[in-house]
Amino acid sequence: MKQNSVFPTLSKQYLFQEIQTRRDAFQATNPEKKLLFLGIGDTTQPLAPSIVKSLIQTTQELGTAEKYVGYGPEVGEKQLREKIATVIYHNDFSSDEIFISDGVNSDLLRLMLLLEEGVSVAIQDPTYPAYFDTARIAKDANISFLSITDGPPDLTKAPEGSLVFLCSPNNPTGEAFTHAQYEKMVSIALARKLFIILDVAYREFIRGDFPKSIYEIEGAKKVAIEVGSFSKSSGFSGVRLGWSVVPKELCYENGSPAHSDFHRLFTAVFNGASILSQRAGLQILSPEGEKEITTQIDSYLEQAQLLREALRAKSFSVVGGDQAPYIWVKMENKTSWEGFDYFLKNLGIVVTPGIGFGPAGEGFIRLSGLARPEVISEAISRIQAM
Amino acid sequence: MKQNSVFPTLSKQYLFQEIQTRRDAFQATNPEKKLLFLGIGDTTQPLAPSIVKSLIQTTQELGTAEKYVGYGPEVGEKQLREKIATVIYHNDFSSDEIFISDGVNSDLLRLMLLLEEGVSVAIQDPTYPAYFDTARIAKDANISFLSITDGPPDLTKAPEGSLVFLCSPNNPTGEAFTHAQYEKMVSIALARKLFIILDVAYREFIRGDFPKSIYEIEGAKKVAIEVGSFSKSSGFSGVRLGWSVVPKELCYENGSPAHSDFHRLFTAVFNGASILSQRAGLQILSPEGEKEITTQIDSYLEQAQLLREALRAKSFSVVGGDQAPYIWVKMENKTSWEGFDYFLKNLGIVVTPGIGFGPAGEGFIRLSGLARPEVISEAISRIQAM
Numbered sequence: 001m002k003q004n005s006v007f008p009t010l011s012k013q014y015l016f017q018e019i020q021t022r023r024d025a026f027q028a029t030n031p032e033k034k035l036l037f038l039g040i041g042d043t044t045q046p047l048a049p050s051i052v053k054s055l056i057q058t059t060q061e062l063g064t065a066e067k068y069v070g071y072g073p074e075v076g077e078k079q080l081r082e083k084i085a086t087v088i089y090h091n092d093f094s095s096d097e098i099f100i101s102d103g104v105n106s107d108l109l110r111l112m113l114l115l116e117e118g119v120s121v122a123i124q125d126p127t128y129p130a131y132f133d134t135a136r137i138a139k140d141a142n143i144s145f146l147s148i149t150d151g152p153p154d155l156t157k158a159p160e161g162s163l164v165f166l167c168s169p170n171n172p173t174g175e176a177f178t179h180a181q182y183e184k185m186v187s188i189a190l191a192r193k194l195f196i197i198l199d200v201a202y203r204e205f206i207r208g209d210f211p212k213s214i215y216e217i218e219g220a221k222k223v224a225i226e227v228g229s230f231s232k233s234s235g236f237s238g239v240r241l242g243w244s245v246v247p248k249e250l251c252y253e254n255g256s257p258a259h260s261d262f263h264r265l266f267t268a269v270f271n272g273a274s275i276l277s278q279r280a281g282l283q284i285l286s287p288e289g290e291k292e293i294t295t296q297i298d299s300y301l302e303q304a305q306l307l308r309e310a311l312r313a314k315s316f317s318v319v320g321g322d323q324a325p326y327i328w329v330k331m332e333n334k335t336s337w338e339g340f341d342y343f344l345k346n347l348g349i350v351v352t353p354g355i356g357f358g359p360a361g362e363g364f365i366r367l368s369g370l371a372r373p374e375v376i377s378e379a380i381s382r383i384q385a386m
Numbered sequence: 387m388k389q390n391s392v393f394p395t396l397s398k399q400y401l402f403q404e405i406q407t408r409r410d411a412f413q414a415t416n417p418e419k420k421l422l423f424l425g426i427g428d429t430t431q432p433l434a435p436s437i438v439k440s441l442i443q444t445t446q447e448l449g450t451a452e453k454y455v456g457y458g459p460e461v462g463e464k465q466l467r468e469k470i471a472t473v474i475y476h477n478d479f480s481s482d483e484i485f486i487s488d489g490v491n492s493d494l495l496r497l498m499l500l501l502e503e504g505v506s507v508a509i510q511d512p513t514y515p516a517y518f519d520t521a522r523i524a525k526d527a528n529i530s531f532l533s534i535t536d537g538p539p540d541l542t543k544a545p546e547g548s549l550v551f552l553c554s555p556n557n558p559t560g561e562a563f564t565h566a567q568y569e570k571m572v573s574i575a576l577a578r579k580l581f582i583i584l585d586v587a588y589r590e591f592i593r594g595d596f597p598k599s600i601y602e603i604e605g606a607k608k609v610a611i612e613v614g615s616f617s618k619s620s621g622f623s624g625v626r627l628g629w630s631v632v633p634k635e636l637c638y639e640n641g642s643p644a645h646s647d648f649h650r651l652f653t654a655v656f657n658g659a660s661i662l663s664q665r666a667g668l669q670i671l672s673p674e675g676e677k678e679i680t681t682q683i684d685s686y687l688e689q690a691q692l693l694r695e696a697l698r699a700k701s702f703s704v705v706g707g708d709q710a711p712y713i714w715v716k717m718e719n720k721t722s723w724e725g726f727d728y729f730l731k732n733l734g735i736v737v738t739p740g741i742g743f744g745p746a747g748e749g750f751i752r753l754s755g756l757a758r759p760e761v762i763s764e765a766i767s768r769i770q771a772m
Binding site for chain 1: 387388391393399426428429435438445446448451454456458489491495500501505516520524580581623624625639642647651653654655656659663
């Protein structure tokens with residue numbers, strides 16, 4: 001059996017694995033040091049009470065012969081798809097354009113299956129590294145980067161007919177696209193026959209005047225797929241639940257719709273997200289759930305902003321923290337990994353090196369505001385004592 | 387954007403989707419007919435009490451700041467991997483050779499990523515149709531079939547260096563491979579440099595003297611990956627949990643181990659099975675859980691056997707029901723879909739047409755013993771009244 005020839009070309013480890021390895025090595029030689037983890041962007045607040053209640057109720061139902069259910073539809077329970085179409089997309093889509101997933105990473109892989117081997121892919125830079133890895137692993141993609149150092153990605157530089165990965169609010173920079181920026185990107189995508197995959201995993205963190213969805217822009221349904229997640233907004237990074245929107249208007253260059261292919265492959269390569277997660281998703285999107293979630297998100301954002309201000313007081317150049325729980329810090333005269341080591345060795349704070357998010361992330365680090373309040377407080381104290 | 391050229395070559399619908407379409411059409415024109423669903427192999431017994439308890443406990447923990455957890459390791463929590471290594475594989479593997487998944491279908495897709503585009507794949511025939519669809523969709527695989535009409539698949543007919551899909555106990559025929567049959571297959575696989583993916587989703591249903599794992603055979607670690615599931619044995623088809631074993635000894639023809647590639651891709655394209663499912667998996671593999679599960683499986687097997695005997699009494703030729711909850715019925719002078727229609731129109735019983743499991747399934751139908759007891763009883767009454 002021949003090895004997929006892409007593997008020897010990949011970096012040895014996925015970013016967060018690499019951070020863990022370095023962190024563990026440091027801790028092993030400095031066992032007395034209490035490390036603060038602001039690296040991986042993982043939630044720390046407990047599940048909200050009404051969501052706990054919902055999960056318990058579904059579990060109890062599965063324990064009865066009357067209410068037990070096995071397989072649901074591969075694409076997700078109709079009630080949840082309808083709820084997402086209504087609550088998140090204001091009935092701009094029919095429920096069968098919504099596909100329920102176990103999370104964004106899994107759906108990125110499934111979405112790549114729509115495309116040919118060796119496909120051209122252009123990726124916003126810096127951004128979440130899974131787009132790069134998934135495109136390389138799944139389709140041996142030809143990848144180019146669209147730097148956002150001087151503004152939004154310039155889609156005229158994406159190869160004609162290529163797939164473009166966007167993320168807004170962006171992980172790691174914490175910044176969101178404006179309506180005007182989206183309009184320009186959609187218009188270029190239409191002209192250059194691009195497919196956009198927009199990751200809106202942080203949409204619920206938006207507090208400013210930014211679109212929460214690319215579909216607020218006229219014509220976007222013809223060029224864009226949107227992937228979303230309950231991981232960060234609802235503490236579901238361990239419980240797992242997400243969705244993708246594949247509009248029926250989205251067509252390949254041969255005029256064939258991508259929607260029917262995605263439905264076809266979804267029903268073959270996936271058996272649905274956990275019924276427990278799906279039923280809880282209904283509660284998350286209820287008025288009661290949304291209220292609980294908003295409170296949690298507000299406190300994560302506040303933590304990110306406190307971190308940001310502490311670093312600014314030490315003359316660091318920092319953005320983010322307003323539309324996403326991350327802050328993005330310029331390390332003057334340092335590479336990203338030097339910045340990582342600097343925070344680790346001097347402050348005992350584990351951050352994420354910007355280079356892990358793409359070439360344009362070099363010289364930056366990312367800090368997450370998703371940590372426990374006592375960890376954030378201690379990190380701020382250590383920064384202030386620098 | 388170009389369409390993946392494999393899609394226009396696929397059958398329009400995945401098997402179980404097609405059955406649902408035909409079933410709904412029949413019900414729409416015969417609204418008074420009470421249909422009995424013995425088609426899709428889905429569990430119907432409620433989750434066992436100790437599993438319900440475990441799911442509730444984890445949920446409650448996730449509702450507290452002290453015990454909340456977000457992302458776990460992508461490959462699964464160490465405790466569960468160790469438990470599977472110990473309880474299922476008798477410490478024949480280290481825990482890092484076990485990968486926890488959200489189910490077999492998802493992992494089949496991930497496993498295909500190890501291989502090159504256009505890979506040669508040989509599939510036991512008839513068997514679970516997801517192997518075919520996944521290999522086609524993921525890798526535009528060149529597929530050949532290994533008929534089991536006259537015994538176990540003849541692996542000398544698999545192209546040298548190809549991937550071979552096996553399933554034991556087999557869905558749909560309900561039959562399991564013997565130790566001698568496995569030995570022969572492993573020996574041929576070693577000689578012909580084949581990769582085997584063995585699906586043991588029904589391993590817990592084995593009651594006779596058959597290996598529950600291919601690794602009981604010497605040398606199997608060099609050629610075989612095993613995929614397993616909690617769906618059928620523990621009623622987790624909706625809750626979602628499975629695993630794959632990728633032995634460190636398994637190498638490509640270039641001598642490079644597949645294990646490190648699988649680990650690399652797993653951490654990039656998947657974010658782990660639900661923590662709720664994983665913690666419950668520990669309970670399933672405890673002595674208390676295993677006892678509950680065994681009782682459920684026994685009753686499913688008994689139902690399959692009762693169905694089998696009712697059909698034999700009507701002179702049908704039937705196998706299965708001893709090592710898996712399915713029975714496999716020869717329809718004399720009928721195609722599979724004619725058999726499907728015959729059972730639907732004359733008995734109001736929805737079955738699965740054998741052709742959906744591969745060319746050698748033509749002329750057969752599959753009935754599932756996983757239905758509710760009252761459904762099985764009513765089906766038997768209708769068969770007896772034929």
